[in-house]
Amino acid sequence: xxxxxxxxxxxxxxxxxxxxxxxxxxxxxxxxxxxxxxxxxxxxxxxxxxxxxxxxxxxxxxxxxxxxxxxxxxxxxxxxxxxxxxxxxxxxxxxxxxxxxxxxxxxxxxxxxxxxxxxxxxxxxxxxxxxxxxxxxxxxxxxxxxxxxxxxxxxxxxxxxxxxxxxxxxxxxxxxxxxxxxxxxxxxxxxxxxxxxxxxxxxxxxxxxxxxxxxxxxxxxxxxxxxxxxxxxxxxxxxxxxxxxxxxxxxxxxxxxxxxxxxxxxxxxxxxxxxxxxxxxxxxxxxxxxxxxxxxxxxxxxxxxxxxxxxxxxxxxxxxxxxxxxxxxxxxxxxxxxxxxxxxxxxxxxxxxxxxxxxxxxxxxxxxxxxxxxxxxxxxxxxxxxxxxxxxxxxxxxxxxxxxxxxxxxxxxxxxxxxxxxxxxxxxxxxxxxxxxxxxxxxxxxxxxxxxxxxxxxxxxxxxxxxxxxxxxxxxxxxxxxxxxxxxxxxxxxxxxxxxxxxxxxxxxxxxxxxxxxxxxxxxxxxxxxxxxxxxxxxxxxxxxxxxxxxxxxxxxxxxxxxxxxxxxxxxxxxxxxxxxxxxxxxxxxxxxxxxxxxxxxxxxxxxxxxxxxxxxxxxxxxxxxxxxxxxxxxxxxxxxxxxxxxxxxxxxxxxxxxxxxxxxxxxxxxxxxxxxxxxxxxxxxxxxxxxxxxxxxxxxxxxxxxxxxxxxxxxxxxxxxxxxxxxxxxxxxxxxxxxxxxxxxxxxxxxxxxxxxxxxxxxxxxxxxxxxxxxxxxxxxxxxxxxxxxxxxxxxxxxxx
Numbered sequence: 001x002x003x004x005x006x007x008x009x010x011x012x013x014x015x016x017x018x019x020x021x022x023x024x025x026x027x028x029x030x031x032x033x034x035x036x037x038x039x040x041x042x043x044x045x046x047x048x049x050x051x052x053x054x055x056x057x058x059x060x061x062x063x064x065x066x067x068x069x070x071x072x073x074x075x076x077x078x079x080x081x082x083x084x085x086x087x088x089x090x091x092x093x094x095x096x097x098x099x100x101x102x103x104x105x106x107x108x109x110x111x112x113x114x115x116x117x118x119x120x121x122x123x124x125x126x127x128x129x130x131x132x133x134x135x136x137x138x139x140x141x142x143x144x145x146x147x148x149x150x151x152x153x154x155x156x157x158x159x160x161x162x163x164x165x166x167x168x169x170x171x172x173x174x175x176x177x178x179x180x181x182x183x184x185x186x187x188x189x190x191x192x193x194x195x196x197x198x199x200x201x202x203x204x205x206x207x208x209x210x211x212x213x214x215x216x217x218x219x220x221x222x223x224x225x226x227x228x229x230x231x232x233x234x235x236x237x238x239x240x241x242x243x244x245x246x247x248x249x250x251x252x253x254x255x256x257x258x259x260x261x262x263x264x265x266x267x268x269x270x271x272x273x274x275x276x277x278x279x280x281x282x283x284x285x286x287x288x289x290x291x292x293x294x295x296x297x298x299x300x301x302x303x304x305x306x307x308x309x310x311x312x313x314x315x316x317x318x319x320x321x322x323x324x325x326x327x328x329x330x331x332x333x334x335x336x337x338x339x340x341x342x343x344x345x346x347x348x349x350x351x352x353x354x355x356x357x358x359x360x361x362x363x364x365x366x367x368x369x370x371x372x373x374x375x376x377x378x379x380x381x382x383x384x385x386x387x388x389x390x391x392x393x394x395x396x397x398x399x400x401x402x403x404x405x406x407x408x409x410x411x412x413x414x415x416x417x418x419x420x421x422x423x424x425x426x427x428x429x430x431x432x433x434x435x436x437x438x439x440x441x442x443x444x445x446x447x448x449x450x451x452x453x454x455x456x457x458x459x460x461x462x463x464x465x466x467x468x469x470x471x472x473x474x475x476x477x478x479x480x481x482x483x484x485x486x487x488x489x490x491x492x493x494x495x496x497x498x499x500x501x502x503x504x505x506x507x508x509x510x511x512x513x514x515x516x517x518x519x520x521x522x523x524x525x526x527x528x529x530x531x532x533x534x535x536x537x538x539x540x541x542x543x544x545x546x547x548x549x550x551x552x553x554x555x556x557x558x559x560x561x562x563x564x565x566x567x568x569x570x571x572x573x574x575x576x577x578x579x580x581x582x583x584x585x586x587x588x589x590x591x592x593x594x595x596x597x598x599x600x601x602x603x604x605x606x607x608x609x610x611x612x613x614x615x616x617x618x619x620x621x622x623x624x625x626x627x628x629x630x631x632x633x634x635x636x637x638x639x640x641x642x643x644x645x646x647x648x649x650x651x652x653x654x655x656x657x658x659x660x661x662x663x664x665x666x667x668x669x670x671x672x673x674x675x676x677x678x679x680x681x682x683x684x685x686x687x688x689x690x691x692x693x694x695x696x697x698x699x700x701x702x703x704x705x706x707x708x709x710x711x712x713x714x715x716x717x718x719x720x721x722x723x724x725x726x727x728x729x730x731x732x733x734x735x736x737x738x739x740x741x742x743x744x745x746x747x748x749x750x751x752x753x754x755x756x757x758x759x760x761x762x763x764x765x766x767x768x769x770x771x772x773x774x775x776x777x778x779x780x781x782x783x784x785x786x787x788x789x790x791x792x793x794x795x796x797x798x799x800x801x802x
Contacts, residue, residue, distance in 0.1 A: 001066070001081055001083050001089050001091070002101070004059060004062060004063055004066075005063070005091065005099040007059040008059045008060050008063055009097060009098070009099065011059065013058060013059055013060040014097060016044075016048070016050075016054075016058075016060050017060055017093075017097070018097060019044065019048070020040070020041060020044050020060075020064075021072075021077050021093065023040060023043075023044055024040055024070065024072060024077075025072055029072075030071060030072045030073070030114060031069070031070075031071055031072075031114060032069065032070040032071075032072075033068070033069060034067070034068045034069070034484070034485075037064060037067055037068075037069075037070055038064065038065070041055065041061075041064045042055060063079075063081070066081045066082060066083050067079050067080065067081050067082075068080050068081070068082050068088075068486070071110055071111070071114060073110055073113065073114070075094065075095035076092050076093065076094055076095070077092070077093040078090065078091070078092050078093075078102075078107065078110055079091045079092075079093065080107065082483075082486070084140060085140045085143075085480050085481065085482070085483060086140045086143060086480040086487075086490060086509045086510065087140070088493070088494065089101065090102040090103070090104065090106065090107045092106075104494045104504045104505070105124070105502065105504055107494070108494070108495075108496040108502045108504070111443060111496050111498070112496055112498045112499075114443075115443055115444065115498055117446070117498035117499050118498075119498070119499050122499070122500075122501060122502050123500070123501040123502070123787075124501065124502045124503075124504050125462060125501055125502065125503045125504065125505075125506060125783065126503075126504045126505045127466050127505055127506060127507065127508065127776070127779070128504075128505040128508070130466075130775055130776035130779065131508040131511060131776075134511070134769075135149075135150075135153050135512065136508070136510045136511060136512070137149050137510045137511075137512060138510070140480065140510075143476070143479055143480050143509060143510060143514060144473060144476050144479050144480075144514045144515060144516040145515070145516070146470065146511070146512035146513055146514050146515045147258075147512075147515055147754075147757070147758055147761055148254070149512045150512050150761060150762075150765055151254035151257050151258055151761070152254050153512075154252075154257060154764075154765070154768070155252040155253055155254055155257055158248075158252040159252060163192070163193070165192075165252075165768075166191075166192030166193060166195070166196060166249065167191065167192040168192070168767075168768045169192060169195075169245075169248075169249075170185075170189070170191060170192035170194075170195045171192075171767075172764060172767055172768065173185050173195070173264075174186075174187075174189075175767075176230065176264070176265070176266065178265075178268060178317070178320070178322055179398075179399050181320060181322075182228045183228050183229060183230040183265060183317075184227070184228055184229075184230045184231065184264070184265075185226055185227055185228060186223065186226055186227070186228050188224075188225070188226035189226035194226075195226075196246075196249050198225055198226050198227075199242055199245060199246045199249070200246075201225050202222065202225060202227050202238075202242050203239060203242050203243060203246065205218065205221060205222065205225065206218070206222075206235045206236075206238045206239040206242070207235075207239060209235040210235060211234065211235055211236035212234050212235070212236065213234060213235040214233065214234060215229065215231075215232060215233050215234060215235070215238060215316040215319065216316075216319050218235070219319070222238075229315070229316050229317055229319055229320055230264070230265045230315050230316065230317060231263075231315070231316065232263075232314065232315060232316055233313060233314055233315065233316035233318075233319075234316075237314060237316075238316075241260070241263050244256060244259055244260040244263070245260055248260055258757065258761075261757065261760045261761055261764060262753075262756075262757050262760070263314075263315070264760060265311065265312065265315045265317055266402065266759070266760045266763060267308065267311075267324075267402045267403050267756055267759050267760065268308070268312075268322065268324050268325070268402055269324070269325045269326075269327075269397050269399060269400070269401040269402055269403075270301075270304055270305075270308070270324075270325070270326045270327070270401060270402070270403045270404075270405065271326075271327050271328075271329050271393060271401045271403070271404045271405065271415075271418070271424075272297050272300065272301050272304075272326070272327070272328045272329065272405045272407065273329045273330075273404065273405065273406050273407060273411040273412070273414050273415045273418070274293060274294065274297045274328060274329070274330050274407040274408070274411050275329075275330055275331050275378065275382070275385070275408075275410045275411050275414060276289055276331075276373070276374070276375035276378050276408065276410055276411075277289040277290035277293065277294055277375070278290040278294070278333070278339055278341055278372065279294055279297070279328065279330035279331075279341065279356065279358075280294075280339050280340050280341050280346070280356070281298065281340075281346070281348075281349055281356075282339070282340065282643075283338065283339050283340075283641070284339055284341070285641055285642070285643075285644065285647075286572075286602075286603035286640070286641030286642070287337075287339075287372075287603070287641070288372065288374070288611040288612075289374065289375050291572055291672075292431070292670075292671070292672040292673070293407060293408060293431050295522075295644075295672055296407075296431070296519055296672060297328055297407055298328070298348070299519070299520065299521075299522055299748055300405075300519070300748065300751065300752070300755075301326050301327075301328050301348055301351075301354055302348060302349075302350045302351055302354060302748075303520075303748040303749065303751065303752040304326050304752045304755065304756070305324060305325075305326040305348070305351040305352070305353060305354040306350075306351065306752075307749075307752040307753065307756060308324035308326065308756070309323075309324060309352060309353075311324075311756070312324055323352070323353055324353060325353050325354075325355075325396075325397055326348070326351065326353065326354040326355075327354075327355050327356070327357045327393065327396065327397070327401075328348065328354075328355070328356045328357065329357050329359065329389055329393065329414075330356065330357075330358055330359075331358060331359060331360065331361055331385065332344060332358035332359055332360040333358075333370075333371065333372055334360065334370045334371075335370050335371045335372075337372075341358065342358075343356075343358060344357070344358055344359075345357055345358070345396075346358075355396070357389075357392060357393070357396060359385060359388050359389045359392050360388075361373075361381040361384070361385055362381060362384040362385070362388070364380070364381070364796065364799065364800065365799050365800050365802060367802055368799045368802060369381065374611075374612070375408070375409075375410060376451065376452045376453050376457070377453065377795065377799070378410050379410070379453060379456040379457070379460070379788075379791070379792040379795055380792045380793065380795045380796035380799065381796075382410060382413055382414050382417075382792070383417065383789070383792075385414060386414045386417040386418055389414070389418065390418060390421060390422065393418070393422075400422045400423070400424065401418075401422060401424045402424055402425065402759070402763075403424060403425050403427060403759045404418050404419045404422070404424045404425070404426050404427070405427040405429060405755075406426065406427065406428050406429065406464060406468070407429050407431060408429075408430065408431050408432070409430070409433070409434070409457050409460050409461050409464070410460070412428050412429075412430070412460070412461075412464035412465070412468070413460040413463065413464050413788075415427075415428070415464065415468075416463060416464045416467045416468070416780070416784075417784075419467075419469075420467070420777065420781070425469045425470075425759050425762060425763050425766075426464075426467065426468045426469050427468065427469065427470055427471075427472055427755070427758070427759065428464055428465055428468035428470070428471040428472070429471075429472045429473075430461075430465070430471075430473070430478070430488065430489075430669075431669060431670075432488075432669040432670075433461060433488040433489070433491070433492070433669075434452075434454065434457060434458075435454070435458055435461070435488075435491050435492065435495075436486070436487075436488045436491040436667070437576055437667055438452070438454070441454050442454065442458060442495045442496065442497055443496065443498065445458075445497050445498070445500070446498070446499070453791070453795055455497060455500060455791045456788060456791040456792050456795065458492075458497065459783060459787050459788045459791060460788060461492060462492060462503065462506050462507070462783065463780045463783050463784055463788065465489065465492065465507055466506075466507060466776060466779075466780055467776070467777055467780045468513065469513065469762045469763070469766060470513045470514075470515055470758050470759075470762045471489075471513050471514050471515065472515055472516075472517045472755065472758070473489075473514065473515070473516055473517075473691075474516070474517075474518050474519060474669065474670040474691055475516060475518070475669075475670060475690075475691030475694040475695075476516060476691075476694065477690060477691045477693070477694060478669055478670070478690075478691050479509060479514050479516075480509055485689065487509075488669060489507055489509065489514075490509055492506040492507050493505065493506050493507055493509065494506065500787075501787065513762075515754075515758055517751055517754045517755060517758070518745060518746050518750075518751065519670070519672070519675075519746065519748070519751055520675070520746050520747040520748035520749070520750070520751050521672065521675040521676055521679050521742060521746060521747075521748075522644075522748070523679065523743075523747070525644050525645060525648045526648045526651070526675075526676045526679050526680060527648070527679065527680070528652075528655075528679065528680060528681045528739050529651075529652035529653075529655035529656055529680055529681045530681065535649070535652065536645075536649075539645060539646065539649050540649060540653070542646070543646050543649040543650050543653055544653050546638070546646070546650075547599060547636070547638075547650060547653055547654075548562050548636075552640075553605075554605050554638065554639045554640040555605070555636065555637070555638050555639070555640070556605055556626075556635075556636070556637040556639070557626075557631075557632060557633070557635050557636040557637055558633065558636070559597050559633065559634070559635075559636055560633035560634065561597070562597070563657075564595060564596055564597045565595060565596045565597070565657070565658060565659055565660070565721060566596065566597050566598075566599055566654045566657055566659030566660070567586070567592075567596050567597070567598045567599070567659065567660055567661075567662055567717070568599050568601070568650075568651070568654045568659055568660070568661050568662070568677070568682065569582055569598070569599070569600050569601070569661070569662050569663070569664065570600075570601045570602075570647070570650075570651075570661075570673045570676075570677070571602060571663070571665070571673065572602060572603060573602045573603065573604055573615060573618045573619055573622070574614070574615065574618060575614065575617075575618055575666070576665055576666050576667060577664075577665050578664045578665050578666050578707050579600055579602060579618070579622060579664070580618060580621045580622050580625055581664050581666075581707050581710070582598070582600075582662060582664040582707075583598065583600070583622055583625045583626060583629075583631070583635070584625050584629070584710060585664070585710040585713050585714055586598045586629075586631070586634075586635070586714075587625055587626075587628065587629025587631055588629070588710055588711070588714070589710075589711075589714035589718075591714070591718055592714050592717065592718065593631070593634050595718070595721060596717075596721070597634055597635070597636070598631070598634065598635045598636075599635075599636045599637075599638070599654070600622075600635070600636070600637045600638065601638050601642065601647070601650060602637070602638070602639055603639065603640070603641055604619055604639045605619070605637060605638075605639025605640075606619065606639065607619040607620050607623075609639075622637070647676070648676065648680065651676060651677050651680035651681075651682055652680050652681070654682060655680055655681040655682050655735065658724070658731045659682065660682060660683045660684070660685065660717065660720070661673075661674075661677035661678075661682040661683070661684045661685070662684075662685045662686075662705070662717070663677075663684065663685070663686040663687060663692060664687060664705065664707050664713070665687045665689075665690070665692070665707065666687070666689065666707050666708075667687070667689045667690045668686065668687050668689070668690040668691065668692040669690050669691050670690070670691045670692065670695070671686065671690075671691075671692045671695065674686050674692055674695050674696075675695065675742055675746055677738075678695070678738035678739065678741065678742045679738075679739060679742040679743070681735040681736075681738065681739050682735070682738070683703070683720065683731065683734040683735060683738060684696065684703060684738055685703045685704075685705050685713075685716065685717060685720075686703065686704065686705065687704075687705060687706075687707050688701070688704040688705060688706055689706075689707070695741075695746070696741075697741060702716070702720070703716075703720075720734075
């Protein structure tokens, strides 16, 4: 960037820069974000009658397009510049028009002074020393492909020091066991070299047998030469696995390593931690904070259990009566409001050995802990929950878990505590990090603390994402965003919590711990509208009556012309999901109203049913917009919880009428409702902010919408409708395209395969790598005890006085 700054200062553009800064200062504002900066620069170019190229192609234009923040402090102007994805530089423009590069600490001090909360000698959190020297991804385009990177790295190391890696592989295989039962090899083999030699004998032994001969028939002969169960259930499968290991010894290549590790039995007991919300299989969707994450966790657990059953059978371990176990760990809610969330144990439907295990919070103040607790208030109870859950898990498993999957901030903090004590692999799945969703929430955390308690949550995030063995995201943008916007994890790289701490380096974005593994959708419930033979006629009748005709206290509006094309929206009623913005977009476009109806499916209709003031405000606002734009007869709003089968049929019912689905959120980390709508066959428009745009793919951004541009969104939808009316086959073409995109890229079978492979590779990596993670984990424990716990205890003190 230094060259670009010099190009500006050493040319006539220096004057333009001075004039732009003066224009920014003249408005009295001090802090500018990227859109404001670009808008101000565009205004300057127009007012100064700059040539057309100047905005994009001049040196100043390039600098401004790289700039994500400008802070004016006295005579100095601070530029936060992002020349590349995952790379940030800080420059200070002084009054004499010279630029100086600055360290992150200087920027954090400026931000503190901006809110009048500067404190010298503040605690600094810096994780960089713990990642220094570890193998790292170099190309930002490969961020999120940690598995691919590690496979290549490990194979290159085998070539570098073959004898060392022979011994390491031998040691890893010798340690494989299940509750004291040895797997793979035994102590008749004494070294890596001996293992390499014995492979030939083992391959010859199984080659002389019929391919389909059961492992049970030759396991004693196999054992005599040093091999135990786990290689396969038939002679042919055992031979294939042995040959993979032999090829790995002789010619290590990433595909061979991945194929071999995928066959090794290493995961038998899995815990998925999902604490807040209402976690259950019936009558929970639509309740506060309960939608996408619960669906995700239930489906992932079900598919993991099914996959593990298959793996163990193929490995020949059913001979030892080994059975996988998958548990969803959540909280037990005594006042369960008619749900089953007060059941300690509940069988997970569709599994042989999958369960929901509910553990109550410690009593403290029963007026609080006996009831549902918001995700913003849950922090004081997590440590005691983890202690109690550990005992329950050990009793239920009759052993220790191999893999603990944390979900959201609270689940990941508990996963960190459990994984540390039980020596299990920790997989971190954020779903949606709160910090990037709430603009300036870290800067003004003290003003927001009473309602949101972000000081505890953001500290928990830093701890768990660094402590995790690997991190799973649904999209690339979730990690590092786009050239125009920073990613969710990237937002934790450098930030201030004024008067609490500075994060000068919160996470290594180039670490191979990041992996993109997309979720799927339950295709037994959500499937294309054209699969008429799979649709239940009684459900079709019931859902159509609900959508278009039924009178109910929880339904607002009757459609004057039900035959118009339907715009469908499905979301909880929060400011982020922005249903009010969609209603306003619809209300401001007379042409949309003339050609379409709007149907909104959410959980509430009346403000007095709201769970919190923010939800009540959104409900009131939506009613006001309907009245303001006189949308009666053009909008129908269902404020009720629908069962999954009814929701799935609702998507298909709209597809029957060649409708469309619109997801108008201000920000969406991923969006399971988008997958549900697409697999049902609904052409889908979704927010361009967040990972949702990756689901839609490119297609010239035809279906990406900007929720801040109401007119542009209406135009984009109308253009699509015009094409459908000009060419009746166009709707069907897009419908088929969205169905195939989900089927090819987002399915739970791929998700469970990848997740188990990641768990095995990273367990292997932690064992063989020469880096020492213990120092990092100790650092995270220190933050937990010295920063997190005092913040949580403050919340507990509030709860005790309720």
